[in-house]
Amino acid sequence: MSAKISKPIIGISIGDINGIGAEVTMKALQDNRTYKNFTPLIYGHGKALSYYRKLLSMEDFNFVQIRSLDEIQHKRVNVINAVEECPEIIPGVETQEAGKMALEALKMAVEDLKAGNIQALVTAPLNKNNINSEDLKFVGHTEFLTEAVGAKKSLMFMVAEQLRVGLVTGHIPLSKVAQAVTGEKIKEKANLMLQSLEKDFGIAKPKIAILGLNPHAGENGLLGEEEEKVIRPAINELKDQNKLVFGPYPSDGFFGMVHQSKFDGILAMYHDQGLIPFKSIAFSNGVNFTAGLPVIRTSPDHGTAYNIAGKNLADEGSMRAAIYLASDIIQYHESLVEEE
Numbered sequence: 454m455s456a457k458i459s460k461p462i463i464g465i466s467i468g469d470i471n472g473i474g475a476e477v478t479m480k481a482l483q484d485n486r487t488y489k490n491f492t493p494l495i496y497g498h499g500k501a502l503s504y505y506r507k508l509l510s511m512e513d514f515n516f517v518q519i520r521s522l523d524e525i526q527h528k529r530v531n532v533i534n535a536v537e538e539c540p541e542i543i544p545g546v547e548t549q550e551a552g553k554m555a556l557e558a559l560k561m562a563v564e565d566l567k568a569g570n571i572q573a574l575v576t577a578p579l580n581k582n583n584i585n586s587e588d589l590k591f592v593g594h595t596e597f598l599t600e601a602v603g604a605k606k607s608l609m610f611m612v613a614e615q616l617r618v619g620l621v622t623g624h625i626p627l628s629k630v631a632q633a634v635t636g637e638k639i640k641e642k643a644n645l646m647l648q649s650l651e652k653d654f655g656i657a658k659p660k661i662a663i664l665g666l667n668p669h670a671g672e673n674g675l676l677g678e679e680e681e682k683v684i685r686p687a688i689n690e691l692k693d694q695n696k697l698v699f700g701p702y703p704s705d706g707f708f709g710m711v712h713q714s715k716f717d718g719i720l721a722m723y724h725d726q727g728l729i730p731f732k733s734i735a736f737s738n739g740v741n742f743t744a745g746l747p748v749i750r751t752s753p754d755h756g757t758a759y760n761i762a763g764k765n766l767a768d769e770g771s772m773r774a775a776i777y778l779a780s781d782i783i784q785y786h787e788s789l790v791e792e793e
Contacts, residue, residue, distance in 0.1 A: 472757025
């Protein structure tokens with residue numbers, strides 16, 4: 454299959470068809486110039502795209518329905534059905550049927566990604582509530598992809614132009630964060646970030662900042678001991694390995710004083726510590742990139758947004774950025790292979 458591909462194929466899993474996934478995907482792919490460097494393949498259902506094309510008055514959005522990758526058409530938007538029958542589409546409403554289709558689309562795309570049939574995967578937003586069941590505990594795309602490709606570790610890496618924020622801990626309750634922040638975990642995530650900055654973004658000798666866990670980075674033990682007992686020793690070990698890591702920094706003052714501009718990446722201790730400032734600064738063009746995997750996966754930095762689904766109000770900037778970042782990383786990896 455790969456020998457027949459004249460340009461990279463970027464797969465897009467459609468996500469929850471009752472959210473804004475289809476809308477932002479269609480809007481992001483509306484400009485034919487986007488196909489210069491890649492061919493898009495949407496995993497979902499043709500009826501869902503036809504429904505939103507009519508609802509959103511996007512008559513100029515065209516796609517070709519294919520049954521297998523052997524039928525792929527370059528310079529066109531390709532769609533492959535992940536389920537036989539498209540569920541009823543009810544914009545803004547959470548349904549089990551939509552959740553089932555979102556999961557099937559994701560599984561189908563991941564299998565093609567693992568097989569090398571597509572060169573990257575962009576995941577549109579889905580809803581964990583209508584996916585989870587007694588048989589499946591779906592915590593998030595990052596964890597699902599990490600397990601699916603057989604990776605032992607990965608990094609949730611939020612990217613927007615020069616702002617890049619990674620997380621030591623991901624989708625876990627806040628009450629469990631302090632226990633999960635260990636020296637080994639900090640070193641693991643820092644090394645994944647450093648490797649990704651070099652391998653995926655072409656940054657030689659990347660420099661990263663590591664945030665503290667407690668207010669004011671613990672204030673020398675007055676407001677918490679994790680900085681002195683866990684975080685600082687981990688940073689010192691990394692420095693002893695000639696890694697350019699600095700910190701721990703108080704997270705409020707760090708972003709308030711725009712220190713992020715001085716570093717190639719920032720490592721936050723927990724989900725909201727990193728994502729609140731990231732989305733405040735770069736919500737319209739932020740991308741969630743899963744670093745550390747043997748495959749390329751990106752996604753927009755927002756959710757299903759049921760409240761505006763089907764109303765033609767969704768901003769496609771983050772989805773477009775996710776698609777372009779996937780394409781850029783493919784091209785950069787290919788350039789490294791050519792140099793070898």
